[in-house]
Amino acid sequence: MPKAQKLTLAVLIQAALITTAYASEQSEAKGFVEDAEGSVLFRTGYLSRDKKNGKADTSSAAQTAMVKIESGYTQGIVGFGVGIIGDGSFKIGDNKNAGNNMIPRETLNGKENSGDTYDHWGRGGGIVKARISNTEVRYGTQVLDLPVLASNTARLVPEYFEGVLATSREINGLELTAGKFTKDQYSDQINTDGRHLDRAVVWGAKYKFNDQINASYYGLDSKNALERHYVNANYKQALANNSSLTYDFSGYHTKFDANAKTYSATGTVAPDYADSMIAGEEKTNNIWAVSGTYNTGNHNVMLAYQQNSGNVGYDYGENADGGQSIYLPNSYLSDFIGNDEKSAQLQYTYNFAGMNVPGLTWTTAYVYGWDIKVKDVTDSAQEREFFNQVKYTVQSGFAKDASLRLRHSYYRASDAYQSAYIGDTNEWRIWLDVPVKFF
Known part of the structure; x- marks a missing residue:
């Protein structure tokens, strides 16, 4: 096990044993039944991609009910619970x-x-969980939200991982994470290990210095696939009249194993790379982004710049590393992750509460990417996307929290980048979500 993983696990164990300066979550447990929660989310989903240049269109429409039932923790020094x-x-x-x-x-x-x-x-699974003080361990089927191992939740149903995850919040402002997962089931798979995950070990920490500054680091070792590291720093500056400026930096460093799948490798690759997408030798990628967001009243404006380097693009999702593991700003239909690609974004969001329509928001963005290396073709390919999304969430009444989201992307790329990535596409996504709480 790498030294970073050993250190994180050691800190998790030690943190669970020290006396803390704030309340213990486990000491406030009400009981196995008393703290139980159950809910179902009914979702009607439609996703359509109108492809250009002779490529076949794709579209899907379906209805689902996503159920989550979880007990509370038993009382005592160590609490136990279950869930499905x-x-x-x-x-x-x-x-x-x-x-x-x-x-x-x-x-x-x-x-x-x-x-x-x-x-x-139908799909699903169960969990067992234990908690001591402010440290929790969960084993079983889970939806992950880690920058280096994130479940795809942008489809009809989520991606599931199976394994163990420990989370510790013993020190005020600090959250430590460590885990190991051995199964990965994509959103459109019945097989509980449809991504053929061997072993993925994760570790990380995030710390809130104060109300203005946050920072985090996460790592992933996916056996026979890749090793990935993520860092983030965020600073929020308060301005006059309840306005603010938020500065954000995030970045990944990834080393791909020779057996990993990489869509956009340059340099030396195996003879059958075009068919297998396996480069046959180690590849590396660095991708980072900086953004600035200005918020005033109901208006939100963001500027972002993102850049790749290395001999492969930031590939993810093909190596059992999570179908949503891209915590970067320039990510919509395209993630602007081509080899050596640079991209810039302008985004604007308006909250219609300012027009007495609370719950209604509109986001529009334009992203332009350039200097993309395409193997044996060019080092100056380009892509661009015009994105719009409208979402309405019911604020009160019997349908409270039900939401309707309409999303559209207009995506175009230069000729050299058509077959290497998405290809010219007009996309629609429509989600109707109706949550119901049992208890």
């Missing part, structure tokens, strides 16, 4: 051109997820 998470879904329409990680397909000729789409399907 899962989803039951059915498709809407034929979905003959389904794709986009929305609807699973049957196995065809021994190849998973390549046959006809399922009419209905």
Whole structure:
């Protein structure tokens, strides 16, 4: 185990044993039943990609119910609990051109997820958990929200990981994390280990210095795939009239194993790279971004700059490292992660509470990327995306917290980058979410 992982685990154990300066979460436990929570999220989802240049379109529509039931912790020095998470879904329409990680397909000729789409399907799993003081350990099926190992939650149902995760908040303002996962199930997969994860070890820490400054670091070692490190620093500056400026820096360093899948490698690659996407030798990538966000009243404006370096782009999701593991600002339909790519973004968000329509927001953004290296073709490819999203959340009444989200992306790339990445696309995403709380 790398030294960084050993150090983090040691700190987690020690933190659980020290006396803290603030209240213990476990000491306030009410009981296994008394603190139990149960809910279901009904989601109707539609995702359509209108492809250009002769590429086949993809579209999917489906309905799901995502259930989460979790007990509280038993009382005592060490508390114990259990929980389940899962989803039951059915498709809407034929979905003959389904794709986009929305609807699973049957196995065809021994190849998973390549046959006809399922009419209905179900997935899920359970957890067991334990807590001492402010340190919690969870084992089982989980939805992860870590910068280096994040579940894709941008489809009909979430990506599931199976393993153990420890989180410690023994020191005020400091959160330590360590875990190990051995299964990865994508949003459109029935197989509970559809991504064929060998072993992914994660570790990290985030610290809130005060109300203005936050910082974090996370690491990932995915066996036979990659080693990844992430850093972030965020500073919020208060201005007059309740306005603010927020400065943010984030970045990843990734070393890909020779057996990892990499879409955009340059330099020496294996002879069958075009078919396998496996470079056959180690590749490295560095990607970082800086952004500044100005907020005043109901208006929010962000400027961001993002840059890649190394001999491969920032590839993720193909190496059992999470389908949403890109905590960077220039990420919409495209993530602007091409080899050596630079990109700049202007984003604007308006909250219609300023027009007496609370719950309604609109976000628009334009991102332009340039200087993309495409193997054996060019080192100056370009891409651009115009993004718009409108979301309304019901604020009160029987449908409180129900939401409707409409999202559209207009994406175009230079000829040299068409086959290497997404290709010219007009995309629509429509989500109707209705949450219901049982207890």
